[in-house]
Amino acid sequence: MTRGPWLALAAACAMAACQRAPVSPPRPRDAAPDRPLARFYEADAGAAMFTEREWRRIRRMSPVPPLEPDPTNRVADRPEAARVGYALFHDASLSIDGTVACVRCHDPARAFSDGLARAEARGLRGRRNTPSLWWAATHRWQLWDGAADSLWAQPVMAWEHPREHGLSRDELARRLIARHGEALRAIFGEPTGDPLSVIAQAGKCLAAYVRTLVPRAPAPFDRWVAGDASAMGAPAVRGLQLFLRVGCIRCHSGATFSDGDFHAVRFPDDPEAGPDHGRREGAERARLHPLRAQSAYSDDRETMFPPNPTSPEDEGRFLTPSLRGVALTAPYGHAGTLPTLEAVIDLYAAGGAPSGDPNARGERDVFAEPFSLRGSDRADLVAFLRALTPDAAR
Ligand code: HEC
Ligand code: HEC
Helix, strand or coil, X not given: CCXXXXXXXXXXXXXXXXXXXXXXXXXXXXXXXXXXXXXXXXXXXXXXXXXXXXXXXXXXXXXXXXXXXXXXXXXXXXXXXHHHHHHHHCCCCCCXXXXXXXXXXXXXXXXXXXXXXXXXXXXXXXXXXXXXXXXHHHCCCECCCCCECCCCCCHHHHHHCCCCCCCCHHHHHHHHHHHHHHHHHHHHCCCXXXXXXXXXXXXXXXXXXXXXXXXXXXXXXXXXXXXXXXXXXXXXXXXXXXXXXXXXXXXXXXXXXXXCCEECCCCCCCHXXXXXXXXXXXXXXXXXXXXXXXXXXXXXXXXXXXXXXXXXXXXXXXXXXXXXXXXXXXXXXXXXXXXXXXXXXXXXXXXXXXXXXXXXXXXXXXXXXXXXXCCCHHHHHHHHHHCXXXXXXX
16 A cells, blocks of 8 residues: 555545544443543442533533633733732722721732631621632622622622711722722723722722632532542542432532522521521612613623513522532521531421521522431531632632
């Protein structure tokens, strides 16, 4: 044979099909030539615990993909905006008595939460638990009830909140210009004199910073998915199986373990803080928010849909929180009424607070059916949840 046909064949191969091995080696049930998960089938009897469909799901749970762009914030990925955001995040002078900065409640050592049941500032207790900010940028709706429809609409709520920074809108704008005016001007040009305009600019810089708040190391679960069979012990692997089979995955889905949506799972309110209606209030607040995605302050008023009008079914619905970092963010739930992960799991097993409970609202979501816990189930689920936090962060 001359060299001609071989070259032609090589060229055809380089173009497409032949780049895959012409004869595939026999593979275990699940085809995964590019990811070493298949190794579990040989190395670890625990691997047989998962069906093919479950493996496909597990692969979607790690690693966390890069953030989607935010068209409503044109500086969302500009490092100089994130630098200004960092300064704003740590600036206590943006509060009525000069003692409250964002970082006070969003502590980097606790995945940017505060360890309290309900947030506290200036001796005042708020009505809700401080959520982690890890991966906050991956969901559009911010706050437990989604009252902010973008990451940059949220800071003004903290700055003006009487139990957080406690500033009036005009005073806030004045202080922003006095302390950060030059930095903001360098990014956005001359200010217009409209207080909300400068507040929106500061919010966009804070959003750029919050987008960078992701754990620096992979969690044991990520290392396990990447092929390190020793990264999770047998209890955590069994916990993962339960997580898939009792249906946690239906809402805590994808690589951030959140569907970014609202559900009623009947976690109790704190009676001291009063009833919390969740999304039923939040949707309305988001529609009226001065810095909503459809406002004149947005950099893209077309792409983002407004919230659906509130309906009675929204009663007691809250944003599904990400579970990454959950080992660091106790106590749990919108009002911090569940002290431990064990308490959370017991509540789910019971199907949420009972229907007569005056401290829980809403009709239980169909995805949150009760289930029975046997033997080591509770401990295994907790072991899995803990494997979602990087060791170094603990
Ligand atoms: C007094 C404590 C406190 C301070 C100060 C504070 N926060 Fe928060 N933060 C909270 C609480 C509590 C929530 C949940 C509130 C709610 O759902 O209504 C929250 C929610 C958030 C969220 C939404 C996260 C999510 O996943 O829904 C973001 C983002 C955020 N804060 C950023 C900030 C920024 C930026 C600042 C400074 C401008 C700030 N926070 C100041 C306590 C605080
Ligand atoms: C129907 C959707 C849904 C299902 C199913 C579900 N969750 Fe949740 N999860 C939520 C919502 C919504 C919240 C917030 C509830 C609240 O605060 O009122 C939450 C909160 C949590 C929290 C507290 C996180 C925090 O930061 O406070 C943990 C832990 C958790 N869920 C784990 C689980 C586990 C484990 C399962 C399976 C047994 C599960 N979830 C099933 C939607 C769901």
